[in-house]
Amino acid sequence: MTAYALEGQDAIAKGATALSTKGLQKAFGSLPVARDIAIDLPVGARYALIGPNGAGKTTLINLITGLQQPDAGAITLGGEDITALAPQDRVKRGLARTFQINTLFAGLNPLEAVTLAVCERRGIANRFWQNIAVNKDAIEEAYGILEKLKLGDVCYQTTRELPYGRQRLLEIALALATQPKVLLLDEPAAGVPQEESGDIFEVVAGLSDDLTVLFIEHDMHIVFRFATRIIVLVAGAVFTQGTPAEIAADPGVREVYLGKRHHG
Numbered sequence: 001m002t003a004y005a006l007e008g009q010d011a012i013a014k015g016a017t018a019l020s021t022k023g024l025q026k027a028f029g030s031l032p033v034a035r036d037i038a039i040d041l042p043v044g045a046r047y048a049l050i051g052p053n054g055a056g057k058t059t060l061i062n063l064i065t066g067l068q069q070p071d072a073g074a075i076t077l078g079g080e081d082i083t084a085l086a087p088q089d090r091v092k093r094g095l096a097r098t099f100q101i102n103t104l105f106a107g108l109n110p111l112e113a114v115t116l117a118v119c120e121r122r123g124i125a126n127r128f129w130q131n132i133a134v135n136k137d138a139i140e141e142a143y144g145i146l147e148k149l150k151l152g153d154v155c156y157q158t159t160r161e162l163p164y165g166r167q168r169l170l171e172i173a174l175a176l177a178t179q180p181k182v183l184l185l186d187e188p189a190a191g192v193p194q195e196e197s198g199d200i201f202e203v204v205a206g207l208s209d210d211l212t213v214l215f216i217e218h219d220m221h222i223v224f225r226f227a228t229r230i231i232v233l234v235a236g237a238v239f240t241q242g243t244p245a246e247i248a249a250d251p252g253v254r255e256v257y258l259g260k261r262h263h264g
């Protein structure tokens with residue numbers, strides 16, 4: 001076996017599909033919210049998922065992460081079928097999403113919070129409070145993540161005192177502590193002043209080429225600036241997908257947004 005093949009067992013090869021869904025179906029009572037959804041995200045993608053309110057964007061993320069179970073269809077991560085796995089087992093295999101920082105993390109500083117998340121991944125979280133010195137490697141890894149997220153300069157400040165945009169970046173840092181291959185971001189700049197939301201996406205765009213990112217965003221300026229490809233969801237189904245230029249020129253997409261315009 002070549003060295004490349006050995007590496008490939010753990011890393012998803014470049015040019016390969018990182019995440020895909022096939023025939024994904026979900027209904028809440030009589031309301032179908034996922035209708036035969038088939039998407040493929042190649043390794044290193046920076047894809048946007050857009051669509052009018054209630055189109056089913058968050059539901060699709062919930063189905064992919066395992067927070068909700070599909071009625072039919074399959075989800076594969078790096079070629080492995082993960083449809084039946086619990087959310088935490090999907091995280092272990094390299095699927096991460098962001099969550100709003102909880103009150104525990106708000107009282108810590110970013111270095112403590114991300115170190116704790118790194119220790120959790122390494123299975124040494126119970127030692128975290130006992131002897132910080134034994135966690136030197138974890139602290140270094142956490143600091144490296146914070147630097148990537150441009151949070152190195154505030155790593156000792158209490159999280160709840162950080163500007164909101166920086167708290168949102170910390171949420172991404174916490175997700176990166178799980179060493180994901182695929183990162184799902186549901187409106188990562190929500191609540192951040194519009195002039196600062198580009199900074200968050202700038203940081204996301206600059207993350208490793210090996211990391212695959214799918215983000216939901218309502219601000220079309222941001223979507224067209226940062227997405228390499230756009231998937232348009234309407235009424236639970238993929239309406240169309242394409243490059244930003246293709247989507248911008250698509251009269252059908254324009255109609256969806258102008259006809260039912262809620263955002264940007």
Ligand SMILES: Nc1ncnc2c1ncn2[C@@H]1O[C@H](COP(=O)(O)OP(=O)(O)OP(=O)(O)O)[C@@H](O)[C@H]1O
Pocket residue numbers: 028031033051052053054055056057058059060
């Ligand atoms: N747990 C649930 N039970 C019943 N209906 C739900 C549930 N979650 C979502 N829905 C409904 O499913 C539809 C899709 O919701 P979803 O949040 O996935 O849309 P969205 O595209 O993310 O919307 P938005 O842009 O407003 O966040 C909506 O009509 C919503 O009211």
